[in-house]
Amino acid sequence: MRHSSLMVQAPGSPSSLRTANRRRVLDVLRRLAVDDDAVADGSASAEDAPVPPTAFSQASLARETGLAPATVSNIVRDLTAAGVLETLAGGGRRGSVVRLSPTAGYVAGVDFGHEHVAVAVGDLSGRLLVSERVALAPEPDHGRALAAARSTLEALLGQVPQAPLRHVTLGLAAPIQGQSVGSANIFPGWEGVDALAAARAAFSVPVTLENDANLGALAEHRLGVARGLHSSFFVKISHGVGGGLIVADQLFRGASGSAGEIGHLTLDEQGPLCRCGSRGCLEAYASIQTVQQMMAGQLPDAGFPQIVSAAEEGSVAARRAIEDAGLHLGWALASIVNLFNPAIVVIGGRMGQAGELVLESARIGLRRHALDAVALTPVAVGSLGERASLLGSLLVAAEQVDLAEVV
Amino acid sequence: MRHSSLMVQAPGSPSSLRTANRRRVLDVLRRLAVDDDAVADGSASAEDAPVPPTAFSQASLARETGLAPATVSNIVRDLTAAGVLETLAGGGRRGSVVRLSPTAGYVAGVDFGHEHVAVAVGDLSGRLLVSERVALAPEPDHGRALAAARSTLEALLGQVPQAPLRHVTLGLAAPIQGQSVGSANIFPGWEGVDALAAARAAFSVPVTLENDANLGALAEHRLGVARGLHSSFFVKISHGVGGGLIVADQLFRGASGSAGEIGHLTLDEQGPLCRCGSRGCLEAYASIQTVQQMMAGQLPDAGFPQIVSAAEEGSVAARRAIEDAGLHLGWALASIVNLFNPAIVVIGGRMGQAGELVLESARIGLRRHALDAVALTPVAVGSLGERASLLGSLLVAAEQVDLAEVV
C-alpha cells in the first residue's frame, strides 16, 4: 500500500480539478434525469420552459458543464471503467446515450410516521423504483420502527437487480438536533434517542437523518408544484405541523437543522395549551387532530377526509373548522413570508386533502398579516400528496452519494 | 486584441484553478486582517481561542490555504507584480510579511438614516480608515441624501493616499427588493425609487445596496459580540425595527434580499396600527418612537437616553415602557429562534443603549414563547453601537471586490 486511498486530496491540485469536473458531469446527469422524470409526470409547465437538452450525449454534457468535449470523453471513459456510467447506443452523428449505470447502486428512503413506516428504493439520481408502506401500532417504539424499516427495505431490495445500497435517508416527524431527535413531547417513540447511532446500527450503509417536512419541501421543489422556482416554503400538516424551506434551489437547514419549525410559532399568548408546553401555537389551531377535536361533538370518530366531505356537502361547522385552521395557518405563513420571502408556499401533508377550502382561508390570513410586498405570495397545495416526504428522502440520499470519489 | 479580456473563463480549465487558488490566498489575507483588527479591539475572548496564525508569512498562507509553499510563492509574485500585494520585511527564517497593498484601492460604505448620512472609507479587507457623519433634515429626499454622501465621500478620499475606489455599499433602513426600496411607508425619501440606478449615477464605481440591519448583523458577527460563532441574528431597533441573519458565517439574504424582516411580525391581531398598514406589529411595540410616545405624558420631548436614565434612576413608568418593549421583542425573537435557531441574538441600534433593562425582559419574552430546545439562546447587546451598519457596509463592499481577476 504505497498511496493510501484515504489520503486527503490537496485542495488546489490538478487532481482536485479532475474530481471537481467528474462531479460536475455526474451532477448534470443526475439533474437531467430527475427533470426528465418530473416532466414525464405530466406537469403543466412543460411547454413554456426553455427545456434544457434532455438527451445525454457527451456533446450535450460538454455544453451543459462548459467542459471541452475531449475532457468529457476522458471522464466518461474513466467513470465507465469504474462501473458508474453506462453508454447505450453507438456513436456517429446522433451521438451515444450516457447514463448512470443501474448496477452502480441504489439509495433508500424511509418515512417514519406516527402510525406507519414507508420505505422506498431509488436509483442514484433519486428516482423512485419500488416502495412499500406498512402500518404500525400508534406511536411505535423507535426500535420496532427501525426493525420494520429494515425488513421492508430488504424485501424491496430483493425486487430489483443486484447492486450495492449506497445510502439511506430517514425522515422523522420531529426536529432534528444534531444527530438525535430534538424537542421532547413531539415524537414519543424517539424521544431523546441517539437516532443516528440507532440507524447506523440498523443499516450497514451511511445514513442521514432529516426532518420530514424538509424532505417534503425538497420533493415539491424538484418534482412538484414548486418546480422551476428557486425558493419555496413547504408546510406539512398532518399529525403535527412542520415546515421546510428551499432557498437558491437548496434545502435551508439553518444553524442546526431545525430551520422552518413553523408548528410552534405563538399566535396568541393566551391561546390553548400545546403539546410543546407553550400556549397558542399554530399546531394547536391547525393540525389535523385539532380539526378533528373541533368536530368531535358533531362528527365523533370522523376521519379528516369525512370532515372535508361534510364541509363540501354544506356542513357549516365542518367548513368553519377547516377555515379556522386555514386562517391561523395564513397568519403563521405571514411570518414566514416576511422573514424568508419565498416564491411560493406549498401546503402538504393530510391537510392538503382539504384543497381550496383551506387555501382560501390561508390566503386571507396571509394577506391580513404580511407586508404588502409579499402579501400576494402564491399559496398552493402540493402535487405529490403524502408521498412527498418519501420522494424527498430519495433525493437527499442521492445527493449524499459522491460518485466522483469512486476513482 | 486577440484574446478579449472579457472572455469568460472556462470552468474546468487549469487557469480557473489558478484563479481559485489566488482567490483562496486573498481570502485568507482579508480574513486574517479583519480578525486581527477585531482582536486588537480588546475583545475578551482573545485568550481561549486557538488563535490562528496572525502572521502573514508565505508559510502561514500555505498552511492556511492548504497549498504548497511553491504555489503560494508563485501567486504572491504574480499578485505583487499586479500591484495587489505588498511584501514588507525581508526573507530569512522569520519570513516575509505579505499584505494587501494600500495602493490597491479602497472601498466605501454609506449608512443612510432618517436624519443623517454616515460615510466611511476602508481598505480592501473592509477595515475602517476614515469616516464622517453628517446630519440632514429629517426624512431627506433620496437625491439630497445621495448628493451629501457623494460630497462627503470625496472629502474623505482626499484624506487618504491616492488609490482607486473599487466599490461602494449603501445601507438603507428599508427592505431591499431587487434593486429598489421595497414596502412603501417605511423609508419616505426613497419610496419607489430605483435606488441602484440612482446610486450608480451618483458614484462612478460598482455599487451594492443592502438593508442596514443586514449590515449590522455582518459587522457584529465578524467584529462584535457574535465573533467566533457561526450563526447569529441581529435586531436593529432605532427609528424602526429590522433584522439580519447570519448562517454558516454568511449573510442570509433570502429569496430576494428581504430575509430577516422582523419588524412587521404580527404579535397581536387586534393591536395598535402600524405604519406598514397592519396591526400589532413588533415595530408598534418596540421601536424607539413607540417608547418615546408611551412616555410622552410623563417626559414630553425626552430623548431615548433620557428615558433610559429615568428608568435607571427609579422611574417606574420609564422602566415599564422599556420592559414592555423588551417583552414584545422577546416574543418576536421566539419566532426567529424557532425558525432559524441562531447561536446568539444580538440587539443593536439605539435600543442597545438600554442595556440590561431591555435584555432582561427580552429574555423573559423569549423563554415564554420559544421551543424548549432554543429558549435559552443567548441574547446580548451589540458591541459596536451605532457604527455597526457602517462597519458592515465596508465588509460587504470588500467582499464584492474580486482581486483575483486583476490578472
Add this chain to the structure above:
DNA sequence: CCGCAACGTTCAACACCTGAACGTTAGTCG
C-alpha cells in the same frame, strides 16, 4: 446518391501544482 454536420476519440501542446533541493536568515544551545 452525395455532401454536410454533428459526434466521439486521439494526440500534441500548454498550464498549473508539487516535492525536492538550495541559499538565506534568525533563533538556540553549548
Add this chain to the structure above:
DNA sequence: CGACTAACGTTCAGGTGTTGAACGTTGCGG
C-alpha cells in the same frame, strides 16, 4: 560568542489535467 539547526522563500524538474485541432464515423437533408 560561535556554530548548529530550524524555518522561510525560491527555483526546477516531473507529473497531472485540460484543451484545440485533426480524424474517423454515422445520420440527415437535398
